[in-house]
Amino acid sequence: RVVREGTKIAILSYGTRLQEALRAADELESRGFPTSVADARFAKPLDLALLRQLARNHQALITVEEGSSSGFGAHVLQALAAMGLLDGSRQVRVVAVRAGDTV
Numbered sequence: 001r002v003v004r005e006g007t008k009i010a011i012l013s014y015g016t017r018l019q020e021a022l023r024a025a026d027e028l029e030s031r032g033f034p035t036s037v038a039d040a041r042f043a044k045p046l047d048l049a050l051l052r053q054l055a056r057n058h059q060a061l062i063t064v065e066e067g068s069s070s071g072f073g074a075h076v077l078q079a080l081a082a083m084g085l086l087d088g089s090r091q092v093r094v095v096a097v098r099a100g101d102t103v
Contacts, residue, residue, distance in 0.1 A: 001041070002050070006034035010058040012051075014040040014065040014072040017097060021064050043072050046079050055080055060091040067096060 003018070004025055013021035018039050025035035038054060040047070040063075055061055061080075063073040073094030080086050 002036060002038045004035070004037040006036040006058075008033045008035065008058060009060045009062065010036040010038065010054040012038045012040050012054065012061065012063045012076065014043060014063065016066055017064045020097075024064075040072065043075060046075060048079060048083070051076065051079055052083055052085065055083075055085045055090060055092075058090065060093070062093045062095060064095045064097065066098070071096070 004022065006025065006029070009025075009028055011021045011025060018037070021037050025037050028035045036054065036058060038050060061076075063076050065072040073096065077086070077092065077094065080092065086092065
C-alpha cells in the first residue's frame, strides 16, 4: 500500500522500518526530491502491479528492510529484472538495516 505520494523517488519499506522510511522521505522532500513511500506488508507474493507502477513512475527506487541484503530487496530486484525494468532508466538501491541501526 502506498502511504505517501511523490514523483522522483520511491521507497519500498518492508518490515519494521516504515516510520524511518517516512522520515527519510521528509528529508528527501526538503531537498527537492518528492518521495513516495510504500509499505510492503508481504514479501511474497510481491505486489507486481504496485512494483511496476513505482518503478515506471519514479527516477529511483529504494528498498528498505531489516536484516540480510539477500532478502526482500533481492526478491524485488529479481522481479524488476523479470519485468524488464532494470534497463538503466532508473536507479535502484537495496538497503538492509541491522536491528538497532537507523536508516
